[in-house]
């Protein structure tokens with residue numbers, strides 16, 4: 155254990171401008187302040203060959219001592235030397251989509267006649283699934299969320315627009331100016347939210363050439379979370395073990411991969427901490443060769459994000475990990491580096507500091523004690539318990555199964571409808587496993603569930619609820635909107651067929667911010683992995699719910715949870731403790747058993 159510091163251990167909060175205290179600026183405040191009150195964002199200084207444990211520790215020490223004068227300086231001097239393993243496991247980028255677009259119920263929403271004009275719904279019962287896979291996927295358009303007739307709150311509320319912070323706005327602006335950059339930040343600083351805004355903005359900008367924007371990530375799960383593909387899949391390099399020259403001739407034999415390299419104008423790479431340095435170099439060179447331009451990546455704008463304190467690249471065989479920032483082409487490619495400093499997930503500065511201490515592996519006695527004090531039992535009087543996070547999937551499944559088994563009512567099973575162009579079963583299964591939605595979802599009355607899609611302002615990915623009924627969809631009205639929570643692909647006309655009899659959809663009572671409840675009949679949603687040209691590799695249509703008495707730490711990455719329980723005795727891998735604890739929004743909603751400072 156490192157000695158405690160008297161300085162606020164968050165360190166990174168020490169910026170010239172204080173982003174941490176106030177609430178998010180309004181849109182008008184944002185625009186007003188952008189130019190007149192600009193932060194001194196300067197370009198990353200040219201890369202110096204700074205490696206070694208001492209430099210690394212000095213950088214971190216400087217950060218902890220509050221010597222960061224701008225939020226990008228901490229990275230400007232290449233602080234992530236190879237000698238230290240990042241101390242924590244990376245969440246895949248969040249599935250915290252920005253809130254969905256405005257959703258309005260049609261004027262006829264409470265008109266009984268309208269009950270007959272709802273979208274057709276593929277078979278979903280205790281025996282069926284959502285219809286035959288590929289076909290269903292083409293014909294079936296997931297309908298929008300329905301507010302049940304007995305909803306306590308009435309109509310779906312107006313979604314909140316995303317107001318990016320000044321830091322986030324600045325980065326978005328540079329992205330629009332075609333700058334190649336890297337941005338990072340600790341858990342909950344809005345990296346994923348910003349990335350989603352970046353993707354949305356770039357797609358809008360390049361709407362006439364949709365394959366100009368390539369959205370990729372280092373892993374399948376991370377790629378799924380942002381609606382992209384793995385960097386390997388984008389590049390058409392298979393495992394990517396050959397030399398850059400050999401890979402180029404391989405790509406040239408693949409028309410689609412070649413076209414991607416030629417048409418891409420912006421390449422987004424998420425979870426870069428897991429991209430190996432040599433791979434980064436190869437990609438940069440492949441880009442040059444494919445596009446016949448000397449610049450790295452052949453001049454493609456490259457937007458990179460992730461957190462090098464989190465999961466490192468998977469190494470084949472022994473040898474030192476080489477991070478992407480250690481690649482020869484990194485500094486030639488990445489012109490600016492930013493560190494997001496405002497933590498959104500947790501509002502309590504004490505909690506933010508405790509988590510930052512964990513992030514740097516320098517937990518003070520005080521914080522250790524505070525974490526130990528969190529072992530108390532928390533009773534939630536509304537009947538919704540905490541989600542217990544486990545490192546192993548088996549424990550999650552067992553825990554949820556035990557809770558389900560004590561409920562004696564009938565089980566309703568929803569089988570997913572899977573589609574997409576990939577025919578190789580193994581490959582399909584691997585990609586489908588990256589979706590949060592399970593192939594088979596079994597629910598019962600009283601089951602604790604979590605919403606895994608953003609619906610509107612108060613129904614977001616991570617909202618907890620309880621199944622209170624299974625209802626006939628024909629007994630509820632349909633919202634007539636563009637259903638922005640669903641990924642592109644829902645292009646067909648709204649269908650008006652009557653749902654098959656016998657179908658029952660889950661009516662969920664969701665817990666709302668501030669303690670209110672909201673009853674909503676949940677309908678299936680579609681998740682997709684698409685190539686930049688719009689080709690759907692795999693897709694899954696399923697209820698946007700998962701059982702939520704327990705969840706794996708791996709799946710919890712990227713989530714924001716109000717009630718969390720973690721038994722650290724079960725944590726076995728570096729970084730798991732940080733990821734698990736940093737999901738909680740407050741100390742009040744966090745129970746920690748067997749806290750052991752050596753685990754963090």
Ligand SMILES: Nc1ncnc2c1ncn2[C@@H]1O[C@H](COP(=O)(O)OP(=O)(O)OP(=O)(O)O)[C@@H](O)[C@H]1O
Pocket residue numbers: 178245246247248249250316317318319322339340341342343344345346347348498499711712713714736
């Ligand atoms: N500009 C913003 N305004 C309001 N809330 C925001 C903003 N940016 C992020 N948030 C909220 O902060 C929380 C964390 O955001 P996000 O998941 O993007 O962080 P992250 O840096 O990707 O975290 P992690 O690394 O833990 O996954 C989410 O609840 C998100 O809605």
